[in-house]
Amino acid sequence: MSDAGDDPAADGIDQGKRLIRMGGDRGLSLADRIAEHFHRMTWRTPLHHLRLRGRHPLKLIAVADDPFLGDPARGNALLEGQMRFRGESHDVTALGTARPDWSAAFGDYFHSFAWLRDLSTVATRQRAAPVAEQVMRLWLATHADRVRDPAWRADLWGRRILFWTAHAPLILSSTDLVYRSQVLNALARGARHLDRAADRVPPGAARIAAWCGVLAAGLMIPGGDPRRAFGEAGLARALDGAISGDGGIIGRAPAALLDAVMLLTLLRETYAARRMDPPAAQTDALTRMVTALLGVCHADRGLSSWQGGLPVDGDTIDAIVAATGARVRPLRQAHEWGYQRLAQQRTVVIMDAAPPPIARVMEGGCASTLAFEFSDGPERIVVSCGGARGADLRLPAALIEGLRTSAAHSTLIVGDSNSTAIHPDGTLGRGVVEMELARHETETASRIEASHDGYARRHGVIHRRTIALGADGRDVRGEDSLLPAARRGRQNAAPFAIRFHLHPGVEVTPTADGMGALLRTRGGAAWQFRARGATLAIEESVWIDDRGMPRETQQLVLTGEAPAGGGSVSWLFHRAR
Numbered sequence: 001m002s003d004a005g006d007d008p009a010a011d012g013i014d015q016g017k018r019l020i021r022m023g024g025d026r027g028l029s030l031a032d033r034i035a036e037h038f039h040r041m042t043w044r045t046p047l048h049h050l051r052l053r054g055r056h057p058l059k060l061i062a063v064a065d066d067p068f069l070g071d072p073a074r075g076n077a078l079l080e081g082q083m084r085f086r087g088e089s090h091d092v093t094a095l096g097t098a099r100p101d102w103s104a105a106f107g108d109y110f111h112s113f114a115w116l117r118d119l120s121t122v123a124t125r126q127r128a129a130p131v132a133e134q135v136m137r138l139w140l141a142t143h144a145d146r147v148r149d150p151a152w153r154a155d156l157w158g159r160r161i162l163f164w165t166a167h168a169p170l171i172l173s174s175t176d177l178v179y180r181s182q183v184l185n186a187l188a189r190g191a192r193h194l195d196r197a198a199d200r201v202p203p204g205a206a207r208i209a210a211w212c213g214v215l216a217a218g219l220m221i222p223g224g225d226p227r228r229a230f231g232e233a234g235l236a237r238a239l240d241g242a243i244s245g246d247g248g249i250i251g252r253a254p255a256a257l258l259d260a261v262m263l264l265t266l267l268r269e270t271y272a273a274r275r276m277d278p279p280a281a282q283t284d285a286l287t288r289m290v291t292a293l294l295g296v297c298h299a300d301r302g303l304s305s306w307q308g309g310l311p312v313d314g315d316t317i318d319a320i321v322a323a324t325g326a327r328v329r330p331l332r333q334a335h336e337w338g339y340q341r342l343a344q345q346r347t348v349v350i351m352d353a354a355p356p357p358i359a360r361v362m363e364g365g366c367a368s369t370l371a372f373e374f375s376d377g378p379e380r381i382v383v384s385c386g387g388a389r390g391a392d393l394r395l396p397a398a399l400i401e402g403l404r405t406s407a408a409h410s411t412l413i414v415g416d417s418n419s420t421a422i423h424p425d426g427t428l429g430r431g432v433v434e435m436e437l438a439r440h441e442t443e444t445a446s447r448i449e450a451s452h453d454g455y456a457r458r459h460g461v462i463h464r465r466t467i468a469l470g471a472d473g474r475d476v477r478g479e480d481s482l483l484p485a486a487r488r489g490r491q492n493a494a495p496f497a498i499r500f501h502l503h504p505g506v507e508v509t510p511t512a513d514g515m516g517a518l519l520r521t522r523g524g525a526a527w528q529f530r531a532r533g534a535t536l537a538i539e540e541s542v543w544i545d546d547r548g549m550p551r552e553t554q555q556l557v558l559t560g561e562a563p564a565g566g567g568s569v570s571w572l573f574h575r576a577r
Contacts, residue, residue: 052147052192056185060220062273066166067323068262070118078119078131085109086548087392092131096138103393104150111143111151112159116167125169132170136183144186147193154197155206157190158213162266165220191217191227198234203241204250204362205260211235212267219270232279239285247285247292248337251362252354254296255309255390258320261289265324287326294321295331295341298375299348305373305386306339306352307366308404311546333439340439342446345473346377347575352409353450355432356420363426364389364404367418369435369452370465371409374476376575379521380503384409387544395550403544412463412480412498419454419463430457445470456485461494461562476573482562493561498534498569500556501541508538508554517556519573526576533569534558 077084081092088106095110102110109115115135119128143151150156164171164187172180191214198210211234218228242250242260249257264286271278294317296304301314332341338354351372357365366388374382388403402408406418413419420431432454440447451464461482468477480498502508507520515536519527541555558569 052189054188054192056181056188057221058184060165060168060172060184061222062220063168064166064216064220064266064270064273066117066120066163067265067269068117068320070114070121072118072122074115075118075120075122078115078135079123079127083110083115083135085115085393086390087394092135092138095135096142098142098146105393107150108156111139111153111156113163113167114159116163116170120167120170125173129170129173132167133174133179136171137179140182140186144182144189152190152193154194154201154210154213157194158198158210158216159263161187161190161194161213161216162209162263162270165216165270166266187217188221191221195227195230199237203238205242205256205263207238208235208242208260209263211238212263215267216270219274219276232282236279236281239281243285243289244334244336245288246331246334246336247288247290248334248339249289249292251307251357251365252338253307253309253357253362253365253389254293254303255307257289257293258303258312261286261293261324262320264289265320268324286324287328290321290324290326291328291331292334292337292339293317294328295334296339296350297330298350298373298380299343299346300375300378300380304350305384305544306350306368307357307362308364308387308389310387310390310544310548311380313546335437340437340448340450342448342467342469344446344469344471347374347469347473347476349374349467349469349476351448351450351467352411353435353437353448355435355452356428358428362428365428366404366409367406367420367422367428367431367454368409368411369406369419369432369454370450370463371406371411372467373410374573376521376525376527377523379505379523379525381506381519381521381527381573382410382500383503383543385501385542385544387548387550390548391544391550392548395548399542399550407497407499408501410500412465412482412496414455414459414461414463414482414494414496416495416497417455417458419452443471451483453485455482455494459494460485461566474575477570478572479568479570481566481568483566484564493563495561496534496559498558498571500529501543502554502556504543504545504551504553506553508556510536510538518576524577528574528576529556529571530574531558531569531571533567534560 074084082089083092085106088103090102171183194210194214198214201207201210211231215231218224218231249260268278297317298304301317303312303317305311340351340353342349349372352368371384373384385403385408388400391400404422406413421429423429432452435452437450445468447468449466451462453462455461462485464481466479482494505522509518516530537557539555539557541553542550543553545551
């Protein structure tokens with residue numbers, strides 16, 4: 001068991017730091033977009049088709065073990081002739097169309113062949129193979145010889161090769177030699193395509209997926225040693241560009257980090273099928289990533305809902321971490337990734353303490369700076385609405401976009417605006433540029449002090465938040481302050497709202513004096529909430545569950561106006577029993 005988390009120095013905890021968001025409101029430049037468009041146009045040229053030619057294997061060297069379970073509901077739907085993903089459903093017989101009417105998210109699920117994991121989870125090889133072969137034949141007929149988006153996108157080819165090689169018995173059990181040859185030829189052509197396209201994928205989990213595919217092909221296709229060496233160098237670059245020193249991932253989305261952890265773990269099983277060990281750099285990166293991932297998990301061991309992700313239950317996280325083989329403890333402070341964790345006894349507080357992801361590396365990001373979530377043992381108390389990047393595809397677009405706003409997170413909002421602008425194209429624009437962060441550890445409490453300038457330009461104020469967790473885990477104390485951003489101060493008062501979104505399992509009752517509330521969990525725990533310096537109201541809210549569906553809940557809302565010279569609001573969650 002690693003000692004990370006026991007010793008402040010080993011955990012990277014220091015007294016203070018300034019965080020700056022560089023290029024936050026600028027996505028890909030016009031030159032970058034033109035270059036990428038030109039690159040994809042070359043896929044249709046005779047030269048690229050010549051590059052894809054070559055010998056194809058007669059068989060795979062080995063079959064990797066997929067260490068993860070899929071979604072049983074999706075797997076059973078496939079057995080019934082339906083492919084389902086995030087609420088969207090299509091007949092299997094309609095999957096071969098060249099002009100599909102499905103969403104981009106559903107298309108990624110189909111083209112990645114991640115559904116093979118779902119299918120293998122619920123059926124034996126004898127029952128699942130005919131279904132897998134049917135979908136494979138449809139895909140080959142429509143996409144094998146047509147090199148175009150999205151089917152030939154490099155990150156999807158990377159995932160596809162991983163799933164094809166791990167679930168080869170489902171797609172290569174046929175006695176039809178022509179069909180088997182088509183599958184293996186498509187695999188070889190996809191690997192050659194990846195050799196040239198993997199480095200052009202945006203950094204993050206997508207580029208990691210592409211290079212994992214290169215390596216899987218190098219390990220499983222005969223004569224692949226040169227490609228394996230090439231792939232290991234490429235994956236090392238992809239990890240260096242995507243994974244920070246503290247194990248977080250570019251884009252700051254825990255869901256993306258979880259995805260990358262699972263990709264590297266499946267790749268490790270591909271090495272194991274060849275009786276080989278992955279390079280030490282891959283193992284070291286995976287260990288750091290698991291440490292960071294656990295750092296944003298609650299006391300119920302489940303994943304929190306940052307940057308539009310869905311909550312993931314503790315049993316699933318436990319199974320994934322066990323498959324990685326990493327034995328580490330949660331990271332308490334991830335400066336580069338941007339999350340702070342306070343944990344005492346049964347209570348865990350997780351805070352978004354960094355500028356939001358920049359437009360160049362993240363679409364669909366959330367304006368959640370200085371928001372927090374906290375849990376008491378197996379029960380979550382304060383949450384974010386979450387789900388903007390994983391919600392059911394049948395939900396209204398306006399609701400999904402609303403989940404990205406500052407108001408959908410447990411933080412302070414000035415003038416009913418976002419701390420960082422949200423553009424219609426999904427990127428984040430101007431807002432938080434610079435933050436100040438300090439953390440203090442004593443025998444009696446752990447405290448985080450942080451501030452951001454997201455409201456400085458529009459409203460002339462700096463938001464400063466302090467959160468402290470007592471050593472007994474019974475008190476979560478906070479203070480939100482609005483301070484003048486300029487020396488001369490502001491001329492007008494700044495209206496604000498501080499929101500605390502509650503988990504659906506929490507029942508809330510206001511106190512008689514109107515300045516507090518009693519929170520009761522389903523497990524019988526009682527927390528008292530008190531506030532000073534603002535007016536308390538209880539309003540409706542929504543929480544996106546692990547199925548991507550909205551659940552009705554409530555939120556505590558503190559409202560008021562900060563005078564020109566600045567003002568502050570203090571609040572307390574106290575565990576009564």
